[in-house]
Amino acid sequence: MNPIRNNPIIHAVLMMTLVACQPADNTQSANKSELETATMNNPKPPVAKKVPHKMSIHGDTRIDNYYWMRNDERKAPEVIQHLEAENSFTEATLAHTTYLQEKLFKEINGRIKKDDSTVPFKKNGYFYTQRYEGDKEYPIYLRQKDNLDAKEEILLDGNKMAEAHDYFAIGDYEVSPDNKILAYSTDTLSRRVYTIEFKSLNDDQSNVNDVLTQTNGQIIWANDNQHVFYIKKDPQTLLGYQVYRHQLGTPQSDDSLVYEETNSAFYTSLGKTKDDSIIYIYHDSTDSSGASILDANRPTDDFVLFAPLEDKHEYAFEKLNDTFYIRTNWQAKNFRIMKASGKAIHDKTQWQEVIPHNPDVYIRDIELFQNYLVINEKENGVNRINVINWDDNKQHNIQFEDPVFVAGFTNNTHTDTDTLRLYYSSMTTPASVYDYNMKKQEKTLLKQQEVLGEFHPNNYQSERIFVKARDGKQIPVSLVYRKDKFKQDGTNPLYQYGYGSYGATIDPYFSGSRLSLLDRGFVFAIAHIRGSQMLGRPWYEDGKMFNKKNTFNDFVDVTRELVAQKYGAKDRVFAAGGSAGGLLMGAVINQAPELYKAIAAHVPFVDVVTTMLDESIPLTTNEYDEWGNPNNEDSYQYMLSYSPYDQISRQDYPHILVTTGLHDSQVQYFEPMKWIAKLREYNTSSNTIVFKTDLEAGHGGASGRFKRNRDTALEYAFFADLAGIKE
Known part of the structure; x- marks a missing residue:
């Protein structure tokens, strides 16, 4: 920011x-x-x-x-x-x-392909895609049930939505766990202040007329399909500092304030674990960070700190089964990976080291699978994707040809797979999306940004x-x-x-x-x-x-x-x-x-x-x-x-x-x-x-x-x- x-x-x-x-x-x-x-x-x-x-x-x-x-x-x-x-x-x-x-x-x-779309990814039984058409400025968001041969269902058409506005942006869009309601946020002034609205995705269900204003655009569904969490912005400072719980069918004035950031040094954001079991509030300042968590099945409970917030300590977590994996700079300037059970997360002295600190290697991000731990890291400024097998602890790096490049994770929505989805780009290679088979150590190019004209x-x-x-x-x-x-x-x-x-x-x-x-x-x-x-x-x-x-x-x-x-x-x-x-x-x-x-x-x-x-x-x-x-x-x-x-x-x-x-x-x-x-x-x-x-x-x-x-x-x-x- x-x-x-x-x-x-x-x-x-x-x-x-x-x-x-x-x-x-x-x-x-x-x-x-x-x-x-x-x-x-x-x-x-x-x-x-x-x-x-x-x-x-x-x-x-x-x-x-x-x-x-x-x-x-x-x-x-x-x-x-x-x-x-x-x-x-x-x-x-x-x-x-x-x-x-x-x-x-x-x-x-002229280099931009007019009719284009993103690589579909599957989540909760549906494939999701964004598509551009002709000279239209904005994406169309759509989904297909079960397979890519199914009928397309348009969720949002940014072009129609933007018609009455000089400026238009969709901030976030999230489908309820039962796949029946779409929540989405829009900004029509370019102040990064978003209005959240809802749309029924079932013909037999009445429209959801709820409107949530003055938000930062993020939307997180609880697992009951009735509650959403969002962040409200201060109208003066434009900082998102209040987390609210909203129940569908009720006015915004009845929403429950579940967290308020009183330390103006911290930014506030929301997230949900890949397995949809935990909703978290992320607390982030320049020199310290952490999270408060909530069981996504119990949305009316209180958020509790994952671990205490401490000056100069930065941590973030991912979850696999019943274990939390923590990226932390505790006694590790370039970060290390530790793990803890749900009972042990609140005390960092009980965390167990998984990947030790290496002063020459900066750990940027991790991705968790049932059989693999994948680490996005940098050494001497060179990006590296390191795959580690849980069973035998053997590891290998994914190989790329360019001398300098950027690679990372994208849309890895499942843990029970041997396939890692990656984005990749270099100064001479257009943005690319790969599926990488971690078992066979093979890359499959799914899509590379098409550059029209005489590009070689x-x-x-x-x-x-x-x-x-x-x-x-x-x-x-x-x-x-x-x-x-x-x-x-x-x-x-x-x-x-x-x-x-x-x-x-x-x-x-x-x-x-x-x-x-x-x-x-x-x-x-x-x-x-x-x-x-x-x-x-x-x-x-x-x-x-x-x-x-x-x-x-x-x-x-x-x-x-x-x-x-x-x-x-x-x-x-x-x-x-x-x-x-x-x-x-x-x-x-x-x-x-x-x-x-x-x-x-x-x-x-x-x-x-x-x-x-x-x-x-x-x-x-x-x-x-x-x-x-x-x-x-x-x-x-x-x-x-x-x-x-x-x-x-x-x-x-x-x-x-x-x-x-x-x-x-x-x-x-x-x-x-x-x-x-x-x-x-x-x-x-x-x-x-x-x-x-x-x-x-x-x-x-x-x-x-x-x-x-x-x-x-x-x-x-x-x-x-x-x-x-x-x-």
Whole structure:
């Protein structure tokens, strides 16, 4: 999860003016891009009014001239007009790329198979599938009883449901244990606040008219087919903190509050074990986690803690028969697997070790079967699926051909089988679903994402290299390029991507849209910087709190080394990141703006200190263990020293493209809005800074499988134009 912002009253109104940029330089060199020429000639950027707002803490005072841009209702005419003016400026400034944008948009969408479907999986007597049809934006959810030759039963048609909405998303859908009632959740504003509704799946049963509002979208059925559990969100912070039990046929006002999270450092979520015997509430903070459990056959009982919540202890569990298998970091920084009976789970000293801790191997996930334990792990950043036979304890790794890849578990709904279902992808291999026979050690490809057009995997090459950071640490980097377009001579444009927060790892995955860059000669690099868990838990801890600057330094050092090793041209380096990756972009251009021709920052979290000081804003107090608590002076000073908004200085900044959504509930629109205004004020170069707000969308951008590619096409055209590529 990533930061956001939200609250105070606006103290002043906006005044904006269109001002002319500096006159054109008649001596400009012939190799300037059209964007650079347009920037020098076109009088476009809106100038935001300054209204000084004083903020003092720890004897330090900051003045924020653009604090007034915050409007929690998102309706202030002055704010909306300014965002519209920014959109108009962006459109006018990038007008010369319209042809390329449209070409890229059609190209990217042209690779998508219009009539497509997911691999069916079986659960409780039915096969479930999602299907796309033609030019329709949203999936159709359907099921078939007993076998795939049976008649299709449409559960939900996202296209029909979305007709009356500018934005639409289905959050969750769950069928009751007796297969008679469907519960589903939808978001029509892009604030990640979902409404849960119910639908009868039997002709002889009356409609279920219950409606549950202000939820996080999750739905868990009790085994009596009459009760569901859901999480209600706080309307101010948008945090899901109350778990309710709802009985069908009763109003939401009668629902029973069964758990309320009073520690604002914890996130709350719901789950159910694979055997449907246990419902659990998962409690998750940055440095500790655990669960409370309930017998799914006794929904009116109380939840009880699986094991006590302890500072710095993280655990999660799976269940097989009467035994619980626990992934825990207790005396195991990179995690180990332990087990316990139902009577012993509450005391971790009674847990028994199954897989010992290995400081060189990070255990990511496990899957349980009657005859096998399967572990998803990483060693030195390389993904590995390890299968262990319960009977003889023999183990083997599933073999894959690519040098770097991502693999994991998907839709393993039964334990009494020798078949493991896997997803797999690499930077040159489209997303694939396999059934793997653990007994025979054989893989069967069920489906690989079909890439339409002239795509041939052998035309592309992926690599993994390590780059030495300034403090001596070795940073993994995943690379991909088109073989016939690449020469390691320092002439190719380079696109570098990164994230580096929350322990989230950007794995070396396949992207159909990315082919549009590779086919135009770009080298694409993922910098697996500290703050992720690419090299295990220590890698994350070395990029958070008072180690956060390692994240930014790593990214900059990777850029320098990729240029030194001639993977990219020093004057054609582009970088991108979103959300906390947008913070990364802001930090690196404050530190080393000369390295980058342009950057793209999407829904960027850039006003770190102001946001983290406001406890009314969603995702603030939950993340003190990620960034620090600025109410503490040492954290305040450290966070202030890298906060992109606070550290803007008078220097030459690269070309910048920033996007956001007006309804973003994670990183609120006014963070990038303020950032842009201040960057324009301080920037001493003639480079263009453009800002686009989707007035209908939130943190995830536009909804729909085709529409969302508009923003990708915009970014690619922005970069390609600056790289001198017009087609």
